[in-house]
Amino acid sequence: MELRKDPITRSWVLTGEAPSDTQPSECPYCSTDGAGLQVVSTVPPVTGGPWSVRAVVHPTPMYRIEGDPQRHGNGLYDQMQTVGAHEVLLENPQHGRNLWEASDIEIEQFLRLAAQRIMDLKRDPRFKYVTIFKNNGNQGGQEIEHPHWELTATAFVPRRVLYELRAGREHHQRKERCVFCDILSQEERQKERIVEIRGEYVACCPYAPRVPYEVWVLPRLHEASFERGILARDGRVRELAALLRRTLIRIRSVTESFHIVLHTIPNTLSKSKVLGYWSTIDEDYHWHIEIMPVLEGRSRSYRFKETYYSDVTSEDAARRLRDARV
Ligand SMILES: [Zn+2]
Ligand SMILES: [Zn+2]
Numbered sequence: 001m002e003l004r005k006d007p008i009t010r011s012w013v014l015t016g017e018a019p020s021d022t023q024p025s026e027c028p029y030c031s032t033d034g035a036g037l038q039v040v041s042t043v044p045p046v047t048g049g050p051w052s053v054r055a056v057v058h059p060t061p062m063y064r065i066e067g068d069p070q071r072h073g074n075g076l077y078d079q080m081q082t083v084g085a086h087e088v089l090l091e092n093p094q095h096g097r098n099l100w101e102a103s104d105i106e107i108e109q110f111l112r113l114a115a116q117r118i119m120d121l122k123r124d125p126r127f128k129y130v131t132i133f134k135n136n137g138n139q140g141g142q143e144i145e146h147p148h149w150e151l152t153a154t155a156f157v158p159r160r161v162l163y164e165l166r167a168g169r170e171h172h173q174r175k176e177r178c179v180f181c182d183i184l185s186q187e188e189r190q191k192e193r194i195v196e197i198r199g200e201y202v203a204c205c206p207y208a209p210r211v212p213y214e215v216w217v218l219p220r221l222h223e224a225s226f227e228r229g230i231l232a233r234d235g236r237v238r239e240l241a242a243l244l245r246r247t248l249i250r251i252r253s254v255t256e257s258f259h260i261v262l263h264t265i266p267n268t269l270s271k272s273k274v275l276g277y278w279s280t281i282d283e284d285y286h287w288h289i290e291i292m293p294v295l296e297g298r299s300r301s302y303r304f305k306e307t308y309y310s311d312v313t314s315e316d317a318a319r320r321l322r323d324a325r326v
């Protein structure tokens with residue numbers, strides 16, 4: 001596999017055959033000792049059990065930790081090696097215990113481990129971006145059965161985040177304000193698209209959704225870095241855990257399949273000329289979690305469309321999600 005850059009959109013794409021997966025008959029992630037796994041980090045249990053959350057190297061990683069990205073040109077084109085990290089973050093040792101069924105303490109432990117892993121990998125200046133995501137359900141592209149998220153560290157910033165970083169910086173240049181904070185203050189005033197406010201966090205449907213029932217979870221007060229925020233806080237992470245759990249229960253009243261991704265600031269150790277060396281990033285970017293439900297029968301449809309179309313408005317979506325039994 002290699003990474004190629006589209007010279008028009010400037011986004012990187014992975015191309016070439018992915019490493020193949022041999023499915024073991026027994027779940028390797030249920031094991032207490034981590035035999036057969038490359039365990040990166042284990043958090044001791046809070047309430048019984050062998051461990052509470054655990055990070056392991058992905059069995060068939062898309063990115064590999066060794067080596068240099070060897071970014072180079074080929075005439076007009078740019079390419080580089082798939083250097084990075086690809087980990088599986090196990091939510092808990094129990095095979096059937098999903099995030100929305102877990103306790104808030106367990107989810108809090110998970111969020112802390114995720115923040116710790118992101119922080120650790122950002123010490124490596126080769127990695128420009130580190131994030132976590134979760135594919136849930138058949139239609140959502142879930143590949144490993146055990147409740148988990150995936151973490152990737154990459155030598156490039158993913159396209160959507162790049163758009164957000166550029167937009168955030170431009171808004172800040174014009175108004176000296178964070179665009180996400182501006183969105184939040186309008187949403188909290190209008191209330192139409194708010195799903196739930198819990199302490200310092202809010203779940204709301206974006207004004208222009210890409211898919212029906214799309215939800216974002218954000219801190220209400222400005223905060224650029226998820227990992228710094230989580231590791232600096234004590235009591236308040238529990239509120240985020242509860243909001244995440246409750247939002248997923250609401251989403252599951254509509255569909256079992258969804259995709260979640262965390263958008264946080266890129267690695268500021270790794271300077272970028274294109275983005276102006278992150279001079280205002282702490283003021284202009286605002287971390288958030290995006291939840292993209294995948295509705296039955298249309299999992300493929302939105303990916304290949306030139307224009308997103310959602311037959312449910314975000315006002316109707318927010319109303320239905322608010323009314324869901326939690
Ligand atoms: Zn398992
Ligand atoms: Zn903000």
Ligand SMILES: [Zn+2]
Nearest residue numbers: 164263288290
């Ligand atoms: Zn985003």
